[in-house]
Amino acid sequence: MFTFLHAADIHLDSPLRGLETYADAPVGQIRQATRRAFDNLIDLAIAERVAFVLLSGDLYDGEWKDYNTGLFFVNRMGMLRKENIRVFLASGNHDAASQITKSLRLPDNVHLFSTKQPETLLLEELGVAVHGQGYDKRVLAENIARTYPQGLPHHLNIGLLHTSLTGRQGHEPYAPCSLDDLMAKGYDYWALGHVHLREEVSRSPWIVFPGNIQGRHIHEPGAKGATLVRVEEGRIATVEHRDLDVLRWSLCRVDLTDCTTMDLAIDAVRQGMETEQAEAEGRPLAIRLQLVGKSELHAELHRDSALLTEEFRGLAAGLGEMWLEKVVFATQRPVALAVDLGEETPMAELIQAIEGLDFEPAALMELVPGIGELQKKLPPELLHEGGLVPASISEASDLREEIKEMLIARLLGQGGRR
Known part of the structure; x- marks a missing residue:
C-alpha cells in the first residue's frame, strides 16, 4: 500500500487580484498566498508519507520577476528529497513562457518530463509506470495524448497531461483531446492540469483535474487544493480532495x-x-x-x-x-x-x-x-x-x-x- 499526491496549476508568485486597491487589504497575505499554499502541499506530502508527488503543469506564472521564485521551488523540492519523496513534473503553457525555467537545475528527486515526446518512468518497487510530456511552447494546439504509449501490463499506469480536454470555460483550448483518447491508453489514473476548478472527469479510469491550490481572484472561488490517492494491492482504493488554500x-x-x-x-x-x-x-x-x-x-x-x-x-x-x-x-x-x-x-x-x-x-x-x-x-x-x-x-x-x-x-x- 502507498499513497501519492496530485496537484496542478500552482502559479507560484502569481498575484491575487481584486483587493489591491483597498487600503485595508491583506497585502502581505496576497503577496505570499501561492507560496504559503505550496508550503501546505509540501507539509501534506510529508505528513501523509506519500511515495511521490505529481505536478501537472503551470508550476510558474510565466516569466519570473526574479530568480527567487525558482529558488523557492528548489528549496521545497529539497525538503521532499530529505523525506525520500520523488516528484514528477510536466510543464504547462505558463511554464513554457519562462526562459529562466529552462536553465533551472532541479534536485535529483525531481523528474521534468520531456517536451519533445512522451516519456515513461518506471517505479518497479511500487509497480508503477508514470507517463508524461510537457509543453515546449505556450500555445500547444496538437493532441499529444494520442502519442502517449499504451499502459504497461502488470503496472499501475499514470499519465500526466496539461490539457483542456474538449474545452472548459475560461481556459484556452490547449493540448485538446477527448475522453476516448485518454481511455484508449489503458491507464489507471490520468493526472490532468490546466483547469482551475476541481473535476473528477471519470472514475473508471480515474481522470482528475485537481484544480489550482490557491484561488487568485473572485472567478476562482471555493476550496482549493490537491488530490490524495491511496493505492492498495496495485489498484486505486481512494481519491480524496485536500484543502491547501490560505485565503x-x-x-x-x-x-x-x-x-x-x-x-x-x-x-x-x-x-x-x-x-x-x-x-x-x-x-x-x-x-x-x-x-x-x-x-x-x-x-x-x-x-x-x-x-x-x-x-x-x-x-x-x-x-x-x-x-x-x-x-x-x-x-x-x-x-x-x-x-x-x-x-x-x-x-x-x-x-x-x-x-x-x-x-x-x-x-x-x-x-x-x-x-x-x-x-x-x-x-x-x-x-x-x-x-x-x-x-x-x-x-x-x-x-x-x-x-x-x-x-x-x-x-x-x-x-x-x-
Missing part, C-alpha cells in the same frame, strides 16, 4: 425578497457573510456580495449603492479577516414600472427610453451629456481605470444594467438615505 474567495448571494426595510436587508447581508465565514473554516475571506430577489427596496438599493457599498464593507471588516471585493446590485422590482406609472405617462416613456439606451461608453456620453457628473458619483465597483468600462467582457451586461437602474432610481427618487 478563500467566495460569492455571497443574498436574497432580499422578504426584506421590507433596509435594516432587514442589512441583517440579511450580515447573516450571509457569517455563513460564508463559517464555511471558510478560519481562513481569511474575500467575498463578492450579490444582492438578488424581487425586492421592495430595489430602487433605494440602486439609488444609494455607493453609500450601501461602504456600509457593507464595514460589516465585512467588523467580522474580522474578511474583505469585500465588490457588491453586485442585481435585485428586481416586485412590480413592473409600467404598472406603477401607467404605460402612456411621460415618466413611463422617459424610463422606457433609458431602458432602451445603448450603454456602450461612447454612445452613452453622446446620448446623455450629463453622464460625466453621474460618473463621478458612481461607486468604484462600476468603474475600471477611471472610466465606464467593465473589468471583463463577461461583466459588461451587469454593468449596463446597474447604470440603467441607477439612472432610473435617481430619476424617480428624491435624494438618498437620511
